[in-house]
Amino acid sequence: MKGRVAWIDDGKLFVIRSGRTTNAKIAKAKEQVVQTYTFDVRQLQLVHEAVARGVKVDRKEFYSLDGANCMDCPLSGNSGTGKCYTHKYMQFSGFISMLKSLCKEEIPFGLSERMRSKIRFMCVGADLVRFGTYGEPSLLPLDVVEQMTISGGVFNPKFTWTGYTHQARKSWAQPY
16 A cells, blocks of 8 residues: 555554545544554554464454454453453444554564654645654654644644543653
């Protein structure tokens, strides 16, 4: 996919994707949206194994493996109630579809300068950057977050960004 950058780092799969959304709660139909996703690599492995065996991914098992990307979120599947809005069927099927697509690619370890440049380019002229569409957005490298917000406003005076975290009170997350 042209509008996607993915890499693995420290047990997490990071995906930044540019495109349109059909969810009117996020953006209008014609708006360009850049969204960030953070998965635990065990979730990617689960999908990869399910594809290899020709079976469906169990939703409860998928979300029980969200320790590296959702951490101690009170709504997570690993340590919380499992009541996160991302646990709905449509979001789950979208994540599985994305991960199946990524299983067909070689996902690099680490984020290269070329990938950083592509991320900045995806944000130029975007209408919205949505940090944390799935997973903890403050796990992204801070300089990437800064560049995404700066690049987004270059050609679009109506550009905006949004993000949500349960880690805001943690000292390590304060710079975000």
